[in-house]
Amino acid sequence: MNKQPIIAVIGLGYVGLPLACLFAKKYHVIGYDIDTNRIAALNNGEDRTLEVSKENLEAVLNTSLVGTTASNGLRFSDCEADLEIADYYIITVPTPVDKNNTPDLTPLKKASELVGLVLRKGNVVIYESTVYPGVTEEECVPILEKKSGLQFNTDFFAGYSPERVNPGDKERPIEKIIKVTSGSTTAIAQEIDALYASVITAGTHKASSIKVAEAAKVIENAQRDINIAFVNELAKIFALMGIDTKEVLQAAGTKWNFMPFQPGLVGGHCIGVDPFYLAQKAQQMGYYSELILSARRLNDSMGAxxxxxxxxxxxxxxxxxxxxxxxxxxxxxKENCPDMRNSKVWDVVDALIDYGCCVSVYDPWVNWRNRVLPKEVSVLESLENTTFDAAVLAVAHQQFLSMDVRKHLNPSGVIYDVKGVLQEPVDGRL
Structure with a gap:
């Protein structure tokens, strides 16, 4: 890097926004998103994900950055033409699964098309979105070549650096998490690693290839999924035996090498999704995953x-x-976070409705505006003057930890503590 580079971050969600703000402390950063309302809110210092505070956002905002100005700061845009001056393009769009749990690469491909239209010689495109091994070079790079008319590893280069953002975790912001990096050539791998190392205080780990970095990402969450599936199965078995799972895990945890996983609802944008990406690639190679998909099925059954x-x-x-x-x-x-993506709490809600119950939900972290909910569900803005026949603590938000849940129950009402965090006596828990 012989000059101060200009960085464009494509996709300003839970991953892209914190990354753009971090790079903006040192570089000229263009934060791009197709959501015009998102751009307007960010320009007003408002982040609906709550990952970046208004104070921290305003500290890096620099709307005076124009042309090829290379001073540090962050400006937001939904205009494709603003991306033309960038040297590095970092793509942080979602990679979800569809209703059949098949990986959906549509957002990634559309982002690649967008970047391909503005790509210039010497540019580097770095992907952070979770994918199965091979997607960057086999799916995305051909799109970049087609749209730009440039030749890969001659005119432009690519890299992969898996995101490790943990939504709601203020103890481990992005700069305090070791960053895996990789590049399409040895020299580019070194360049990408140096770029991230300049802002990641925890350090970096340079993988030997893009595919190794892609694989590392999907197994991180697949490993957790499998281990949680094991304790979830234990919870089912011990429920039949009348044994408290939490007490069993506490006892077993006294051994030095016992891994302290807890049973629960496994959702979100990572653990509940990434294993399907690995399983999909394995199936393409002629191998049907048994353990990974079994763990997914078991964890998906926990709501019911x-x-x-x-x-x-x-x-x-x-x-x-x-x-x-x-x-x-x-x-x-998860707790202390407004993110409802792939939340498995709704599986609990749906099952209770199927039993004939009238379900009300209360979550002080969620902005319910423009949310589409099942018509059978009531959303509560407050718990004042409410009583119920049962209460289910599904998410361990800080507001719930010391709550007197019992005062909101009828005399024969029951409390089920999914997370095992309530201080008062409960009637059941995982």
């Missing part, structure tokens, strides 16, 4: 299991199930 346990407790307390009023506390995929 939780609902069945709640209903069982209600029956034991002589609570009539049909039209029973059930409160679900928390609907995001």
């Amino acid at each position: 299991f939780v609902a069945s346990q709640v209903v069982k407790l209600m029956i034991q307390n002589d609570v009539k199930i049909k039209k029973a009023k059930v409160l679900v506390l928390g609907v995001t995929f």
